[in-house]
Amino acid sequence: MAFAPVRVAESEFGALAPVLAFARTIPGVSWFAAATLPLTEADCADGAAYAAALGFADAAVEAAASWPDAKRIASGAGAAPWWDAEESAAKALYETALRAAPERAVLAALTRATDAASATVHGAASIALARAGIADAALARAAAGAATQACYHAALALAARAGAEHAFAIKARLYAGGRWPLGIVDGALYLL
């Protein structure tokens, strides 16, 4: 098991510069700011495009009514096919990224994104929950975990130059719009 920290000079990132640029934007995102608000046309369009890009073209886009509703949806059975589709997509992107840049540089660039997310999203989730009058430390952390994973996915898509219509690029737009995509369960993509 390798534990050695990865250190990479700025000049070694090369083609991974878009990942670093993305990482710098993370603290400025209005994380979870649109949670529980009615879905917009853009939310629905991005939601449908995200589901289709993962192979769930028939999925409806539904709103989660509240934070507790989001917890119920994300805690239910039936999300495994969607989760597995995301895992497969992430694996394919990572392999593509390694063809374009050395692994240590890819890992270091991805870490920039996850470090930035980790430092930002938990506080944002806690504030969003507090605004809704809810004190739930576990739900705030789950939301933070989801947003951090989304940043990792978005960074992977950039590292692999997958384009703006890759599922992970679209998912990042949903988060940037203040939403929390909760997954595709029983034929529907749920957004908080």
Add this chain to the structure above:
Amino acid sequence: MSEKLQVKTIEEFNQQPEEYKTAVRKIVRSHAINELFGAQVFDEPAIALAPTPYAKWLTCRVAMEEYGHHVRFKELGEQIGIPEAELIPGGTSKRPLSVFDFKLKTWEEFCVNKLIGDLAEILQVEDLLHCTFHPLRNLSRQIMPEEKFHAQFGEDFCSELVQNEKSRAAVQEALTKFYPIMMAFFGATGSRNNEIFRKWGIKLRKNEEMRADYAVRAKALCEGKLGLKLPKVDVDGPKAAHA
């Protein structure tokens, strides 16, 4: 000695006797390594074992917090003169804690790991809250809320799992396997290192006192709250070689 000694800064630390500096370094090195090892062998693999997106995301966040603890101990370690290589697993000849030999295979095992593994970590961090080396004391204060949350995570998920007969049996099985391993987590009875830690006010309690306290708290939690059964263990723990 320890009642008067208060080391508030790294500069003051550098002026302390070699025995004090060596003792503090041992503790910081141990925490830096074990936080990283724990995240690598327990928390990160558990993301795949978690049954729902909610549990996976929550576990993902917990893993990041454990990595964050490693980073904070590592930063402190570097400030007090520990070479970076010694702050990561494999960087020294010292064997990792035996608890990391446990091969995690199920979600129930992970939940038990958080339930009683992080309870043990809480006891260790509690003992540092009064440490004479203030940067370590302050770091312990910082991470304590997260450690408590991680133990609560274990309790919450175990509380759900024991409601179902099949998963209750899996939790009990995991507890029966994992609890005895935890006894060595507190170090040897009659430890010379621990004697030096207490001499300098770096730690408050003997290893055997902490182990006995842990056994009481684990019993209240696992048997009192969750209705599980702890296996019989030797609460006296391993004896120091010189004792």
